[in-house]
Amino acid sequence: MMTIFDALVDPTRRQILDLLRERPHLVGELVDKVGISQPLMSKHLRVLREAGLVQVKQDAQRRWYELRPEPLAELDAWLASYRHLWLGKMDRLDDYLQELQKEQKNHEQDQSDR
Amino acid sequence: MSKTNLIAEPGTQEIRLERVFDAPRDLVFKVCTDPKHIPQWWGPAYLTTVVDKMDVKPGGLWRYVQRDPKGNEYAFHGVYHDIVMPERLVFTFEWEGLPGHVILETSTFEALPDGKTRLVDSSVFQSVEDRDGMLSSGMQDGAKETWDRFAELLTTLKTEAK
Numbered sequence: 714m715m716t717i718f719d720a721l722v723d724p725t726r727r728q729i730l731d732l733l734r735e736r737p738h739l740v741g742e743l744v745d746k747v748g749i750s751q752p753l754m755s756k757h758l759r760v761l762r763e764a765g766l767v768q769v770k771q772d773a774q775r776r777w778y779e780l781r782p783e784p785l786a787e788l789d790a791w792l793a794s795y796r797h798l799w800l801g802k803m804d805r806l807d808d809y810l811q812e813l814q815k816e817q818k819n820h821e822q823d824q825s826d827r
Numbered sequence: 828m829s830k831t832n833l834i835a836e837p838g839t840q841e842i843r844l845e846r847v848f849d850a851p852r853d854l855v856f857k858v859c860t861d862p863k864h865i866p867q868w869w870g871p872a873y874l875t876t877v878v879d880k881m882d883v884k885p886g887g888l889w890r891y892v893q894r895d896p897k898g899n900e901y902a903f904h905g906v907y908h909d910i911v912m913p914e915r916l917v918f919t920f921e922w923e924g925l926p927g928h929v930i931l932e933t934s935t936f937e938a939l940p941d942g943k944t945r946l947v948d949s950s951v952f953q954s955v956e957d958r959d960g961m962l963s964s965g966m967q968d969g970a971k972e973t974w975d976r977f978a979e980l981l982t983t984l985k986t987e988a989k
Contacts, residue, residue, distance in 0.1 A: 787897070787899065801871070802868070802869065803831040803844055803846040803946070803948070804831065805868040805869070805871070806846075806848070806855075806858065806859075806868050806946075807846065807848055808868070809858065809864070809867050809868035810848050810849070810850040810854065810855060810858060811849070811850075813850075813854065813858070814849075814850055814854070
C-alpha cells in the first residue's frame, strides 16, 4: 500500500507538490518545469493521487492537477500529538495508576461489605 | 499532585523524564510491562492503541499500533534488551513513520517510602539533532508551514539512508 510517507520521500514528488502549492498545473506545464519525461511525470502524479495528496479537476479538454492539503494537515496534527504522546505519557500513566488503585479499593470495600 | 521533570542538557543526546507516582513499585512496573494495561494509558484517548506484539524478555519484540477515528494507523516497535523486575527496563523505540531513528530507552523504577515510586525514563537518541528535533518541533512558532517541516524531516531521513 502506498502511504503518504512513501509519496513524500521522493524529492521529485516534493518538487511537484511545491509547484502545485502555488497553483494548479497541467501535466505539460509540470513536465516543462520539473524537466522529466511525460510517462515518468504521470507515474509520479499517480502515486500522489493514490496518497490523496493531489486531485484532478477536469476543465473541458484539460486536466488540472491541484494540491489536496488535507492529508498534510492531518499528518501535522498527528505529529504534534506524537510529541505530546511522548512527553505526556507520564501524566497518562499517573492518571491510570490512580484509577486502578481506586478501583481496587472500591473492590475491596465491596468484598468487606458483603 | 506530582509533576514530571524533564531534563535535557544542551548538546547531549538524552532526554530524561522523572516522575513520582503515588503507587507501589510492583504496580507501576506491571502497568508498563503487561499488554492488558498498555492500551489504557500509552496513547492519548482519541487514539485506539492495540498491542500487536509484546514479548517482555531480552531479545523480545514489542509493537503497538495506534488508530485514529479516520482509520489512519501509526505503529511503533522495538526490542527489549534488559528486564530486571521490578527495577529496570531497557528497550529500543522506533516510530515506523520515521524508520531508522532509533531511541534507546531505560526505565528505572525506584521504591520510595509511603508506597510511592519514582520512575526515571531516559531516552538516548542517535544524534543531538534527533533529540533536539523531538524537543523543539512542537514548540516552534506556528508560522513554519507543515510542508517545510515535513520536507526537513524527510531530507534528514534521506540523507541518513545514503
